[in-house]
Amino acid sequence: MFMSPRTRDQNEEMRQRSREAIKEAALELFARQGYTHTTVSQIATRAGVSKGLLYNYFDGKEDLLYQIIEEQIELAENMMEQTVREIPDPLRQLETMIEGAIQFVLRDLDQWRLITSLAFQPEVTDRLRPLLRRNQENTLAITSEIFRKLGAEDPLKETYLLGAMLDGIVLGYVVLQEDYDLEEMKDYLLRRYIHQNYPRT
Amino acid sequence: MFMSPRTRDQNEEMRQRSREAIKEAALELFARQGYTHTTVSQIATRAGVSKGLLYNYFDGKEDLLYQIIEEQIELAENMMEQTVREIPDPLRQLETMIEGAIQFVLRDLDQWRLITSLAFQPEVTDRLRPLLRRNQENTLAITSEIFRKLGAEDPLKETYLLGAMLDGIVLGYVVLQEDYDLEEMKDYLLRRYIHQNYPRT
């Protein structure tokens, strides 16, 4: 039977749609209920596909999780690189990156909570560690270069400390939620740390 | 043959011993393998008691977890309060608290990872939240008072930011472990942030 290229494309598109629907459903459920308390059936139901199909696209529940996380990490990474490319001024780069990180969390608290929570589960981290490390090295390189341009004495440590501040602020927000004023903390961080140390020329 | 029953004290001691053995075994296993991947049987075996006995003292696996966490949180709280009581100089108080927090994590990474990881699991947090909040308010009150004495402009925000830095640093260490030099980051934090802003008189 003759299969036109058109049909093949359509098939491919449907595949993509299903894959996306599954990932979206899983992310939503993992984030809200936690990985352990989410069942494969729930994911399939919410994605509007059968359990069997899910196993066509993913090697299982765990693999699904990893793929989601990997995608999110890469997304964040791309955003950062784009910021650096598009903005010439180092101070503005720094400000934009901080703003971006906070916006990233604000926009989707649940996703972020999921990713953060995995950082503490030894089993999970084992597979993700290479990815996290690559990401971290990348961030490190980019950010410390910015600090170097800004004339920091120890750009690497400065990067680590800024990263720690951001992580810590987000952590506080994730845990305390409405009791934690994320925006205000971000402003305080910019004013008290960044602008005090690297005044606008 | 007449056998007198155990005295009240003997019983109390037996119970305490068993309870402690169970909590110790559970903490060790939860921390190393994660809560989900630890079975009640493993805990009982490692504690050297029967599965059944565990249910005499705890309402179940979950209750056991909560009791452990609660104990650890209170332990940390007491340590902080003791520091404040025993050291008169505010700057030294701050330094000691920072050192203490880092030592707390360094000394028992697994315990700390366990406690932190719970902050992200919605189910768990519900029961723990009041305790976490109380603890946080307490820390806030004590630390912002120190910053006030040091003449900080906005002691509360300063407390939040310091907390975020500490959390972020620990987070980095938990995730990256041997690749993250915790001690060095602590020193950098003291030098770059604390001493620069609040120089020793």
Next chain:
Amino acid sequence: MFMSPRTRDQNEEMRQRSREAIKEAALELFARQGYTHTTVSQIATRAGVSKGLLYNYFDGKEDLLYQIIEEQIELAENMMEQTVREIPDPLRQLETMIEGAIQFVLRDLDQWRLITSLAFQPEVTDRLRPLLRRNQENTLAITSEIFRKLGAEDPLKETYLLGAMLDGIVLGYVVLQEDYDLEEMKDYLLRRYIHQNYPRT
């Protein structure tokens, strides 16, 4: 190789078959060994399905029990209503209903014992009570109407008393079994109570 999924009807039939096999096995075992002494594994084995499948169709052991009972009660109810519809003469209706009740018990002593035994277990009765009450009201309405047609002075009380006699006779049979001549008692009931008070015209 392309494999089409089962049709909706095929699935429906599979489900029905499994459900029935499970209910049948459970009824048999509950009746013979009692509810408490029957394990879910036994039921699954006897039904020729896995333990897990049982939980696809029933919420658990208890739910399984309820569904069986409900089915049996409705079965008995339908039989009675059919009797009334198909037989015009009230005296014959009464006789047939008595015969039917006795036959119901004789044909399947174990089932009947199961159902009756539940009437005394407070936990169980709570869920079943609405059904039992509806069934009882229905029986009451139909039977008292028959007595009314037969000219009884107090048809309602007469219904209660007849019901009590039947229950009592069956109770005796259930307890004493081979030592209790159920058929003879039924005949005596008909002769001594029914026919003496409502002679055939």
Next chain:
Amino acid sequence: MFMSPRTRDQNEEMRQRSREAIKEAALELFARQGYTHTTVSQIATRAGVSKGLLYNYFDGKEDLLYQIIEEQIELAENMMEQTVREIPDPLRQLETMIEGAIQFVLRDLDQWRLITSLAFQPEVTDRLRPLLRRNQENTLAITSEIFRKLGAEDPLKETYLLGAMLDGIVLGYVVLQEDYDLEEMKDYLLRRYIHQNYPRT
């Protein structure tokens, strides 16, 4: 060491008190929660003794149940025999026995429910059957003698039918409780069946 008879008596009395306390607690709990859902711990706690002591006096939970039932059955038997001894007139005997049976149930619905419920549990009945049978034969002998004196055509069957009526009425009351007017049914039974067939001379 010298043990005076006085002390032995006191010991014996304490033993009896403990035994009774245990049986009372068990009866209460069995009746209210059912045999299966009552734990040995609950019984011991409610009786104010230790679990261990319970095993000094009874061979276990099951033995405790049997001893309770046996005692209750014998109690009922004695009441019936006393009635017969003290009242000369057969019709009055019959009336008193019916009244007594109803009062017995009314006074302690829970106890009666327990005993009745056991009639349907195969395992239990096996041990109790000899006792039930002896009791039933005894009742049969006494009651049919009364019917014989009253001039019944078939005193034995008449006894069975009366027994069935009483059992059935009680059954209805046990199941429906407040919705079942036990007193009124008893009156109706007396008027409609007893007095109509055996009018007062």
Next chain:
DNA sequence: CATGAATGAGTATTCATTCAT
């Protein structure tokens, strides 16, 4: 490609009973 019925290993939990004191 897609379905969902079926599986069964894995686990938390209960509770009658024992026994050292």
Next chain:
DNA sequence: CATGAATGAATACTCATTCAT
């Protein structure tokens, strides 16, 4: 005589994964 800490066999239930269609 009396205690209650300790035991462990027994069991209901979950859910990721498979596979016949």
